[in-house]
Amino acid sequence: CSSDLSWGETPQLVQALSLADSYGGMFHPTGQFVGGAQWHPFDHQRGYHPDPYWGGIFDAFRQPKYAYYMFKSQVNPDVDHPVADTGPMVFVANELTPFSGKDLVVFSNCDSVRLIVFETDTIIQKVERNPKGIPFAPVVFKDVVDFWKMRELSYIQKNWQKVSFLVEGIIDSKVVASQKKMPSRRSTKLQLKIDHNGQSLIADGSDFIVVTAEVTDDSGNVK
Numbered sequence: 001c002s003s004d005l006s007w008g009e010t011p012q013l014v015q016a017l018s019l020a021d022s023y024g025g026m027f028h029p030t031g032q033f034v035g036g037a038q039w040h041p042f043d044h045q046r047g048y049h050p051d052p053y054w055g056g057i058f059d060a061f062r063q064p065k066y067a068y069y070m071f072k073s074q075v076n077p078d079v080d081h082p083v084a085d086t087g088p089m090v091f092v093a094n095e096l097t098p099f100s101g102k103d104l105v106v107f108s109n110c111d112s113v114r115l116i117v118f119e120t121d122t123i124i125q126k127v128e129r130n131p132k133g134i135p136f137a138p139v140v141f142k143d144v145v146d147f148w149k150m151r152e153l154s155y156i157q158k159n160w161q162k163v164s165f166l167v168e169g170i171i172d173s174k175v176v177a178s179q180k181k182m183p184s185r186r187s188t189k190l191q192l193k194i195d196h197n198g199q200s201l202i203a204d205g206s207d208f209i210v211v212t213a214e215v216t217d218d219s220g221n222v223k
Helices: 009-027 065-070 147-156
Strands: 090-092 104-108 112-117 121-126 139-141 165-171 174-181 187-193 210-216
Touching: 009 065, 009 112, 065 090, 065 174, 090 139, 090 174, 104 112, 104 165, 121 139
Parallel strands: none
Antiparallel strands: 090 104, 104 139, 112 121, 112 165, 165 174, 187 210
């Protein structure tokens, strides 16, 4: 299953959940199966076909898709890993637009995930460790994203600050990871990020680096 980052969140979510299902099948082999691998991490042009390969977990500009965070959430936080940034994590796979799905899908490797909607309603769900599927199954909060409720808070009650979805990852009754998502408001800023992965540039004329540009509102929410 493939998607492009520019296609939006729904194709990305379809891709991520499809890969989760495929990974679950490979993770618990029958004894006649020795493993598997992602075909290619990045979207890229193909020499044998006019259409690009869209099945990467990063787009052609090396920006992560939802599928990247799905795979990242499969790393057990209780085990030491040589790769950096593989500890407890939560990722909200919803952009809270007028066209977003009503379900809030969260990728996490914690014991449970707590969702606080509009700073008021609290929902806690366990992260299923499926013996027949992937190690950490996606958590789905059903019917919690309501555009008209978000619009009422923002434009009728004039209380846009409450339009937030706070997701917290919990291990041993402690919050160890969190992400707060809010819908983007009026575009006011251009934000630049350097994607250097901890590596320093060498000023010898041969190094280059990726700079990502994002259009955001006053609070830094990406449009």
